Amino acid sequence: MRAPLTSMTLRASEDGELNPLVPHPIEIVLSLVVFAILFYLARKFVIPAFEAAYTERTRTIRGGLEAAETRQAAADAKLADLDRQLDEASYETARIREEAREQSAAIVAEMREQAAAESVRIVEHGRAQVEAERQQAVTSLRAEVGTLATSLAGRIVVESLENDDLQRRVVDRFLADLEGGPAGQN
Amino acid sequence: MNVAAVVRSADGFTPPGPADFDLPAIGGGSTMDFLGQEAVLGVTKPMLQIVLAAILVFAFFKVASAKRAMVPGKLQFVGEEAYGFVRNSLGREIIGSHDFQKYTPYLFALFFFILLNNLFASIPLLQFPTFSRSGMVYSLALLSWVVYNVAGIRKHGFVGYFKLQSVPAGIGGPMLILLVPLEFMSNILVRPVTLALRLFANMFAGHLLLILFALGGEYLVTEMAIQYAPVGVIAWLLFIAVAFLEILIQFLQAYVFVLLNAMYISGAIADEH
Numbered sequence: 001m002r003a004p005l006t007s008m009t010l011r012a013s014e015d016g017e018l019n020p021l022v023p024h025p026i027e028i029v030l031s032l033v034v035f036a037i038l039f040y041l042a043r044k045f046v047i048p049a050f051e052a053a054y055t056e057r058t059r060t061i062r063g064g065l066e067a068a069e070t071r072q073a074a075a076d077a078k079l080a081d082l083d084r085q086l087d088e089a090s091y092e093t094a095r096i097r098e099e100a101r102e103q104s105a106a107i108v109a110e111m112r113e114q115a116a117a118e119s120v121r122i123v124e125h126g127r128a129q130v131e132a133e134r135q136q137a138v139t140s141l142r143a144e145v146g147t148l149a150t151s152l153a154g155r156i157v158v159e160s161l162e163n164d165d166l167q168r169r170v171v172d173r174f175l176a177d178l179e180g181g182p183a184g185q186n
Numbered sequence: 187m188n189v190a191a192v193v194r195s196a197d198g199f200t201p202p203g204p205a206d207f208d209l210p211a212i213g214g215g216s217t218m219d220f221l222g223q224e225a226v227l228g229v230t231k232p233m234l235q236i237v238l239a240a241i242l243v244f245a246f247f248k249v250a251s252a253k254r255a256m257v258p259g260k261l262q263f264v265g266e267e268a269y270g271f272v273r274n275s276l277g278r279e280i281i282g283s284h285d286f287q288k289y290t291p292y293l294f295a296l297f298f299f300i301l302l303n304n305l306f307a308s309i310p311l312l313q314f315p316t317f318s319r320s321g322m323v324y325s326l327a328l329l330s331w332v333v334y335n336v337a338g339i340r341k342h343g344f345v346g347y348f349k350l351q352s353v354p355a356g357i358g359g360p361m362l363i364l365l366v367p368l369e370f371m372s373n374i375l376v377r378p379v380t381l382a383l384r385l386f387a388n389m390f391a392g393h394l395l396l397i398l399f400a401l402g403g404e405y406l407v408t409e410m411a412i413q414y415a416p417v418g419v420i421a422w423l424l425f426i427a428v429a430f431l432e433i434l435i436q437f438l439q440a441y442v443f444v445l446l447n448a449m450y451i452s453g454a455i456a457d458e459h
Contacts, residue, residue, distance in 0.1 A: 018203075018204040018205055018207075018208050018223065019204065019223060020204040020207060020318075020320055020386075020390055021320050021386075022220070022221050022222075022223045022320070023319075023320045023321030023324050024220070024225045024226070024319060024321040025220055025225060025321065026225070026227075026233070026321075027232070027233065027319050027321030027322050027325075028321040028322075028324055028325045029325070030233055030236060030237075030322075031236055031321065031322040031323075031325040031326060032325035032326075032328075032329065034236050034237055034239075034240045035240070035295065035296070035299055035325070035326065035329070037240060038240040038243060038244055038295050038299055039291060039292060039295040039296075041244045041248075042243075042244065042247065042291050042294060042295040043291035043295075045244075045248055045251075046244070046247040046248060046251050046269075046294075047269075047290060047291045047294065049251035049252065049254060050247075050251050050265070050266060050269045050273075052254060053251065053254040053255075053258075053262075053266070054266075056254070056256070057256060060256055
């Protein structure tokens with residue numbers, strides 16, 4: 001490389017012009033030294049700082065993602081659990097409602113039966129009472145009717161019939177007729 | 187071509203040339219002879235710039251990386267994005283996730299060092315591309331050559347590495363006589379030269395173009411007849427357009443330089459075919 005450069009340089013010198021390809025020796029060294037220093041400083045201070053920041057950020061983000069995933073899984077499990085509980089609860093309510101409906105139907109039927117029995121009993125009771133009262137009325141009426149009839153008949157036949165014997169016979173016959181009539185009708 | 191003819195006929199305009207890149211030492215200094223050419227002995231502007239670039243790159247990333255907050259602020263975010271760009275798209279994507287960590291500091295420092303030095307060409311008051319000085323580039327190209335060759339030799343051994351770089355896979359017989367020298371040339375000898383020339387020539391030519399548009403426009407407007415003034419204004423408008431194009435090229439050249447570094451390293455430490 002040196003040979004063509006030198007010849008070019010010579011030609012350039014003859015023209016009295018500078019050849020820009022011919023380097024300045026100080027500049028070669030300077031550029032190398034300055035770059036070497038920059039490289040050293042960058043490697044020592046800049047690169048580790050950036051890499052550390054990268055690594056730390058990656059770790060933080062990865063940690064955050066993992067934590068979020070764990071939390072998400074826990075939340076999913078919880079949600080499934082709650083869903084299951086809700087299903088159970090709704091099944092339970094349906095069952096209870098069904099049971100209540102059956103129970104109420106049973107209660108209604110039972111009450112209806114009781115009411116019917118009670119009404120029959122009341123009717124029976126009423127009928128017996130009526131019969132007893134009727135019997136009592138018949139008995140008292142029989143006594144009253146005898147007395148009334150006797151006094152009435154006495155007043156009618158007081159003059160003609162003084163005899164107690166006759167009087168008693170007439171009464172007994174009347175009573176026998178009275179008793180026989182309604183007894184025959186019954 | 188017409189512009190050039192007009193310029194020459196005016197006979198007062200000196201077009202910009204390599205001399206515009208040979209800045210004098212600040213505060214004066216002597217010269218020495220190097221390879222038949224005078225070299226300034228003293229501190230020049232590009233020398234200050236290259237130191238300034240290193241300081242700025244380190245200071246910015248030191249401050250940006252100092253906080254290490256979980257949720258980055260603006261500065262930390264920009265720093266991390268910039269670092270991540272080199273680390274991931276140049277390092278991990280090309281060298282591979284297994285080995286790239288070892289080369290990340292080198293690629294990172296190289297990219298931002300070159301990028302800032304290139305951008306100096308478009309930063310007001312500085313406005314000089316450090317890497318239009320060929321010497322500045324040669325050392326970086328030489329360093330790249332050493333880095334990828336050393337990486338390969340460490341991985342495969344001396345013989346294994348040169349076999350990997352010079353003997354193409356799946357080819358045998360007399361073709362090898364032709365291909366081995368070619369492969370050796372292109373993989374070992376030519377790479378540092380192309381690396382250096384690509385960066386240097388782009389920076390040199392871009393800056394030269396800007397000087398030409400600026401000075402040419404100025405000359406057309408101020409020194410020549412009034413009818414040439416509009417052409418000078420057009421030259422200035424073009425100057426602005428080219429200046430933006432230059433910013434793109436400055437970024438691209440830094441990117442390409444580091445991309446090729448990563449690819450060379452990746453090729454050197456690749457498993458044998």
